[in-house]
Every structure is written in C-alpha cells, then in structure tokens.
C-alpha cells in the first residue's frame with residue numbers, strides 16, 4: 001500500500017487517538033467495562049497473529065504459534081511464582097526464551113515447506129501442551145494459579161507504572177498495556193516489512209533457490225523471521241497469563257494456533273495490519289454469532305469459506321480495490 | 327590469459343547414473359565459453375556443481391585458484407560465481423526493478439539491523455542499488471518495463487530479467503543456462519549482442535545453449551559433453567570439424583551444429 005507520508009502520519013495519529021483515548025472514553029461513558037477484557041484479548045491475539053503473519057511472509061504456513069504463546073505464559077508465570085521476578089522483567093525474558101527455543105526448533109524444521117512445515121508446526125502445539133502436562137515445573141493439569149498482578153515498575157526511583165493491585169481499574173491498565181505492546185509490535189513489523197528486510201523475506205516467499213543464488217543466506221533469514229514471530233507469541237502469552245492470573249496446559253491449544261492463522265488469512269497476507277483487523281473481526285464475529293446458538297459454528301465456518309472465496313487476499317484488499325476504482 | 331575458473335575431475339552420481347563424469351576444463355578471464363551437448367548430457371548438472379547448488383561426488387572447482395566446490399550456494403555467489411536458471415527464475419510478484427534491486431544484496435555494506443533502523447549506510451546502499459538497477463535495466467533493454475510486475479513480462483523479457491538479476495550480484499563469472507531458449511531469431515541476436523557487451527565490460531561468461539548458430543557466433547571456445555563426459559574442447563571451427571562431436575550429434579541433430 002502506497003499512501004503518501006502525510007496520510008500515513010494522519011492515519012497513525014488517528015489510530016493512536018482511537019485506541020488510547022476514544023475507546024476508554026466510550027467505555028467509561030457507556031459503562032460497558034467488560035469490553036476492556038474483550039479488546040485486551042483482541043490486542044493480545046493480534047500480537048500472536050502478527051508473528052504468524054511474519055512466517056507467512058517468508059513463505060511458511062505456521063500453525064504452531066499456540067506453542068510459543070503457551071511457552072511464554074509458563075516462562076513468565078514460573079519466574080514470577082517460583083523466583084519472585086517482577087512481571088515487567090519476565091515479559092521480555094519470556095519473549096526471548098521463545099525466540100531462543102524457536103531458533104533450536106526452527107533450524108531443522110524451517111527446511112520443510114508447504115504442507116510439511118504446516119503439519120510439523122501443528123504437532124508442535126500439541127507437543128507443547130503435552131509437555132506442560134508432563135513436566136514437574138509446570139505443575140501438570142492443575143496449572144499455575146493465583147499469579148499476583150503485575151507490581152510497580154520503577155526506574156531509578158521513578159515509578160513508571162503503578163502496582164496493578166493498587167489500581168481501582170486494573171482492567172483499564174491491562175487494556176493499555178496490551179494495546180501499547182500491540183502498537184510496538186506492529187510498528188516493528190511495519191518497519192521490517194518496509195525496509196530491505198521485507199524485500200528479502202518476499203524473495204524467500206517467492207523463490208528460495210533464486211534468493212540463495214543471489215547470495216541471500218536463506219537459512220539465516222528464515223530463522224530470524226521465525227524467532228521474531230515466536231517472540232511475539234511468547235510476549236502475548238506472558239501478558240495473557242498475567243491477566244488471567246493463571247496458566248494451564250489448555251490455555252493455548254491447536255484451536256488457538258489455527259485461529260491465529262485464520263486471523264492472518266482473513267485480514268490479508270499481503271498487509272502488515274491484516275492480522276490486527278482479522279483478529280478484531282473474527283473475535284467479534286464469533287461473539288455476535290453467539291445468539292444463533294447451536295448454529296454458531298456452522299454459520300461461522302460458512303462465512304469464513306465464503307469470505308476466502310470472495311476475498312482471497314483478505315479484508316484489506318477491499319480497501320485497496322476501492323482506492324484503485326476511486 | 328589468466329584462468330578464472332578451473333574445473334578438475336568433476337563427477338556427480340545420482341544413484342547409478344553418472345550425470346557428470348570426470349570432467350575437466352578451465353575458463354579464462356573475459357572469455358565466453360559454451361558447454362554444448364545433447365539433452366541429458368549433464369550440462370545443467372555441471373552448472374549446479376560449479377555454482378555449489380550440488381556437491382560433487384569427486385573432483386573440485388576453483389575460482390581464481392580458490393576452492394569453491396562444497397560451499398553453500400550463497401557463499402559461492404559471494405565469491406563471485408552466479409548462475410541463471412534453465413527454467414525462467416524470477417521473483418514473480420515483485421516489480422522488475424525490485425527484482426534487480428534485491429539482487430544487489432551481496433553488495434550491501436549495511437547489516438540487516440542497519441536496514442531495519444534505516445541508518446546512513448543503509449540509505450546510501452539503497453540509493454546506490456536503485457541507480458545501479460536502473461543502469462542494468464537500461465543495458466538489457468528493460469527500462470521501459472521497470473515498474474511492471476515481473477510475472478506479467480513476455481517470455482523474451484523474462485530471460486533478460488533473469489540475466490539482469492545475475493548481473494546485479496556483480497559476479498566474476500556468470501553462468502547462463504540456455505539464455506536464448508524460447509526466443510525468436512531477432513530476440514536471440516539481440517541477446518547475443520547483449521552477452522558480448524557484458525564480456526566487453528569485463529565479465530567472464532560460461533553458457534549452456536542448444537541454439538547452435540548463436541553458440542558458434544558468440545563463443546570463444548566450446549566444451550562438448552555427451553553422457554556426462556567431455557568429448558571435445560576447442561574453438562567453434564575446431565568443434566565443427568571434430569569427428570567425435572559429429573558422431574554424437576549424428577542422426578538426430580547433425581544440422582543443428584551448423585555443419
């Protein structure tokens with residue numbers, strides 16, 4: 001998408017104003033405080049989906065993001081509960097732990113392509129769940145519960161973020177946290193994709209053999225992209241654990257992994273902000289269909305199929321089409 | 327003249343099949359050397375061995391005296407051996423210009439992280455690549471198509487784009503696998519001129535081609551393969567008079583070598 005510089009800045013400012021000012025204002029005037037929880041979930045799921053999108057961008061169908069979200073959740077929870085770490089420190093550590101794990105896992109499996117890579121990542125999610133059930137440190141099916149809320153974050157005596165437990169409205173605090181992390185993640189993605197790295201990723205997606213013949217270290221680039229992707233997954237999982245104050249082996253399952261992927265498809269694989277829009281629409285779409293009771297899943301799946309047939313390049317391709325016509 | 331590339335005792339087995347069998351020859355600096363031979367003779371396999379896309383069973387390849395066989399393909403490219411592919415090989419969904427810009431990858435001085443941050447070095451690189459890409463596109467007669475999406479190009483221009491991508495890497499030796507395939511006479515002659523011009527600019531060229539008139543016209547020397555073995559080596563006139571070569575082509579394509 002080629003918007004000019006001023007339009008881009010205006011769009012960013014508008015977006016920030018909506019998520020940081022308009023949404024909280026609208027929620028407090030309407031009293032629908034439950035929406036905070038919903039929107040926080042959307043923000044966190046879109047971070048994980050952004051990671052999946054990035055692996056799509058190097059030509060790999062990733063159905064394994066649930067594994068890293070789960071891993072990130074456990075890493076944060078264990079560090080907070082067993083070692084007394086501050087949540088704020090565990091957040092980047094959980095991301096880095098997942099990134100490191102994904103390098104080890106990615107080195108062998110990123111050689112696979114197409115449906116083979118997809119299948120292996122699908123299995124990965126299930127392996128993560130079974131590990132969480134089996135390992136002593138994760139406390140089996142009982143999970144880790146009663147995780148304290150994030151404490152205060154102070155740097156050199158200056159309190160940047162207050163202790164969540166002392167706040168009247170911790171829902172708002174979590175919402176702001178999730179949205180802030182989301183904005184940072186998507187800014188990173190935008191920069192990646194619009195720098196030369198994005199072009200290099202595209203070259204992998206379109207023709208790995210040619211990419212290596214022009215001197216691109218394809219193995220290295222694939223691992224880097226996968227590590228960033230898994231970092232996002234881990235961070236998202238860590239915040240989820242903090243919000244729900246618990247983490248179980250079933251907190252992220254194959255269904256979540258599949259949903260992360262669907263969010264990307266729905267929003268559009270060619271657009272950085274595709275996963276954000278896709279997550280929003282899918283999450284609310286699913287909720288709206290709740291009234292249809294037993295037909296919920298049927299209608300939902302039917303709509304998904306229709307959408308993919310009508311808009312194979314995702315919802316954001318709609319915006320591009322109208323702009324071209326206009 | 328100095329030797330650019332040295333192939334010695336190169337052999338590649340695929341199970342029972344010996345696709346390339348103990349082949350040795352060398353390519354001199356600024357030379358155009360063609361490898362010819364019937365279908366399945368092992369020409370493309372030879373190219374893949376030289377560009378390190380395949381590891382030789384035995385034998386080795388040296389570039390300016392340094393061994394390059396057995397390296398990863400992107401390392402061989404970094405050393406200066408770059409090949410174009412027999413099948414049309416481009417980045418389909420990028421613009422023509424982006425195809426060539428991305429192929430400047432090896433020349434970048436900025437690191438990946440530098441490109442992410444948009445450092446000064448990265449900006450300098452980007453500007454230089456853009457300029458160089460435009461020059462290459464002009465050289466190959468593609469400048470009017472530079473914003474076209476690559477997959478929409480007509481066949482002749484696709485082959486040219488493949489070569490443009492190879493050139494952008496700034497190789498010491500460029501390996502062209504059937505660059506004239508599927509081109510009509512005029513397009514071929516234009517391409518022959520193009521390849522000559524590349525050599526005048528100092529490039530060493532190794533090429534595989536079935537179009538005999540074009541090969542005879544363009545090459546300084548030829549190497550002939552048959553069933554994986556080198557059966558002859560020499561100037562175009564020497565090859566046209568070679569008994570073994572005539573025999574290898576006889577019956578099927580005896581006119582095709584320009585006799």
Ligand SMILES: Nc1ncnc2c1ncn2[C@@H]1O[C@H](COP(=O)(O)OP(=O)(O)OP(=O)(O)O)[C@@H](O)[C@H]1O
Pocket residue numbers: 340343345363364365366367368369370371372412
């Ligand atoms: N990866 C592979 N595995 C097994 N056999 C192979 C492989 N690659 C090539 N071959 C075989 O090696 C032989 C030489 O193939 P190659 O592609 O090098 O021939 P060529 O001279 O380029 O032919 P053409 O003129 O048709 O392009 C053929 O018999 C081919 O079937």
Ligand SMILES: [Mg+2]
Pocket residue numbers: 369370371412
């Ligand atoms: Mg061939």
